[in-house]
Amino acid sequence: MPVLVPPAERSHDTRVGAPSWREAALATTQKVHQLTDRCGQEAVTMWQPKESVRDPHVARHLCRAAYVQPWRFPVEMVKGGGTVEKPPPGEGVTLWKSKMKPPAWHALLPLPQHRDARALQTAEVAHAHARGARLTAARLSRAQQQVNGQVRQLLRQREATDRRLSEVRKGLLINKQSVKLRGYRPKSEKVPDKADSMLTWEEEELKALKRKMEKDMEKSETLLKALASCRDTLVYCFKERLQAVDLMNQPLDKVLEQAGRQRVGLSGDPSSRTQGQKTPPPDPVGTYTPECAAALDEAKRLLTESKDTLMDMAKNEAHVQEQQQQISNRVSATLSQKTLETAELKERMHMTLGLMRGTINRCTKFNQEMYTTRGLIKGPLSTSHLETREKLDRPLVRVYQRHVGTQLPEATLLAKGTDKLQRHIAHLEKNLHELLATRKHLTWSLNCKKMGQEVDQNAVRLRLRQRHPHVCYEQAQRLVNDWDPRTPPRRESDTAPQ
Numbered sequence: 001m002p003v004l005v006p007p008a009e010r011s012h013d014t015r016v017g018a019p020s021w022r023e024a025a026l027a028t029t030q031k032v033h034q035l036t037d038r039c040g041q042e043a044v045t046m047w048q049p050k051e052s053v054r055d056p057h058v059a060r061h062l063c064r065a066a067y068v069q070p071w072r073f074p075v076e077m078v079k080g081g082g083t084v085e086k087p088p089p090g091e092g093v094t095l096w097k098s099k100m101k102p103p104a105w106h107a108l109l110p111l112p113q114h115r116d117a118r119a120l121q122t123a124e125v126a127h128a129h130a131r132g133a134r135l136t137a138a139r140l141s142r143a144q145q146q147v148n149g150q151v152r153q154l155l156r157q158r159e160a161t162d163r164r165l166s167e168v169r170k171g172l173l174i175n176k177q178s179v180k181l182r183g184y185r186p187k188s189e190k191v192p193d194k195a196d197s198m199l200t201w202e203e204e205e206l207k208a209l210k211r212k213m214e215k216d217m218e219k220s221e222t223l224l225k226a227l228a229s230c231r232d233t234l235v236y237c238f239k240e241r242l243q244a245v246d247l248m249n250q251p252l253d254k255v256l257e258q259a260g261r262q263r264v265g266l267s268g269d270p271s272s273r274t275q276g277q278k279t280p281p282p283d284p285v286g287t288y289t290p291e292c293a294a295a296l297d298e299a300k301r302l303l304t305e306s307k308d309t310l311m312d313m314a315k316n317e318a319h320v321q322e323q324q325q326q327i328s329n330r331v332s333a334t335l336s337q338k339t340l341e342t343a344e345l346k347e348r349m350h351m352t353l354g355l356m357r358g359t360i361n362r363c364t365k366f367n368q369e370m371y372t373t374r375g376l377i378k379g380p381l382s383t384s385h386l387e388t389r390e391k392l393d394r395p396l397v398r399v400y401q402r403h404v405g406t407q408l409p410e411a412t413l414l415a416k417g418t419d420k421l422q423r424h425i426a427h428l429e430k431n432l433h434e435l436l437a438t439r440k441h442l443t444w445s446l447n448c449k450k451m452g453q454e455v456d457q458n459a460v461r462l463r464l465r466q467r468h469p470h471v472c473y474e475q476a477q478r479l480v481n482d483w484d485p486r487t488p489p490r491r492e493s494d495t496a497p498q
Contacts, residue, residue, distance in 0.1 A: 132287030
């Protein structure tokens with residue numbers, strides 16, 4: 001069929017269709033292109049990186065190249081001189097052939113497995129909460145164990161301190177017994193000496209040590225109550241945290257080991273070999289609540305304080321034991337020295353008493369001879385006393401006295417001799433009485449010295465026996481109640497000569 005060509009002279013526009021029809025078709029085409037571009041762009045942008053660096057003023061291919069460039073394999077030098085390429089860390093598929101690792105792209109629309117993914121995400125959140133609660137419970141359990149250990153150490157130290165306090169109280173009781181025992185010495189032996197001063201000094205020092213030990217006991221009791229309260233709080237928080245980990249069958253030590261805190265205590269930092277997880281900030285609705293944080297902080301503070309207190313108590317106990325031993329040894333040495341001095345005085349008194357015995361015998365014998373010479377003793381004592389002496393009226397004297405002025409001085413001299421002999425006898429009797437009284441007083445003093453020495457020796461033996469570690473304070477107190485001291489000697493005024 002032949003094609004009909006319109007004549008040229010009919011019109012300059014060769015198009016037959018109407019302009020409106022043509023414009024409508026072009027508009028439809030343009031709309032289709034726009035829709036295609038928009039749908040394609042939306043389909044592409046449905047997948048994008050999680051943290052995009054896209055700039056609206058930069059071309060899409062340049063933006064993509066700028067984003068992918070940092071994810072290429074970095075080249076590192078090794079010791080041998082070669083190079084090694086390692087893929088950058090993070091999520092995503094590693095493209096070993098092109099030596100790059102693009103970042104992970106995320107979909108903006110939910111995928112067909114959206115419900116399963118959300119279920120897994122919820123399970124992960126629940127498991128993370130359970131793991132956090134399990135870790136917090138493990139830390140609380142470890143803190144509870146440390147607080148229990150500190151409580152046991154504090155109780156043992158309190159027992160040791162209480163025994164030492166009992167020894168100090170027993171020392172005060174021994175001091176009181178020593179003072180009471182030395183109070184039964186004779187009056188002449190109660191002259192204040194260094195032994196009395198040492199006993200007074202010992203009492204003051206032991207009272208100061210007693211106050212110091214009682215202060216340590218009060219401080220440790222307060223700290224023990226605080227540790228017990230903190231332990232109860234830790235137990236409550238521990239049980240409360242374990243309510244979210246019913247389905248996790250795993251030991252708490254294993255949890256601490258996985259978290260890198262198996263070597264971490266309340267007062268220490270993670271070791272250099274295993275760095276532990278950082279403690280999260282307290283969260284009222286999280287796994288690490290403010291109550292748990294406050295309980296752990298209080299436990300940490302109390303552990304530090306208890307360690308210092310234990311160190312001070314142990315140091316004070318050793319110091320008190322050494323000081324009490326030194327004080328007791330010094331007092332016992334002073335009492336022993338006093339007994340030695342008393343023994344020396346006793347020896348000297350024995351020697352003096354022996355010398356006086358001979359002098360008293362000689363004076364007594366001479367006094368008897370004087371009485372015999374004067375005839376004061378009735379009857380002769382021996383045949384030598386039976387002698388005849390001439391009297392003043394004998395014949396020779398009568399003849400001589402016939403003349404005036406011939407008086408003989410015999411009578412005057414005999415009277416003077418008799419008076420002199422009488423005075424000598426009286427003086428001798430006075431000396432003899434003084435010697436006898438002095439001997440009696442010396443004997444009484446010697447007995448007092450013996451009794452004082454026995455009292456001091458008994459005091460030393462009492463101190464050595466009762467300060468033995470096997471004798472406790474209650475036994476020493478029973479000994480005091482059952483103890484009957486010896487009867488004190490009579491007073492000097494009762495035994496002294498009148």
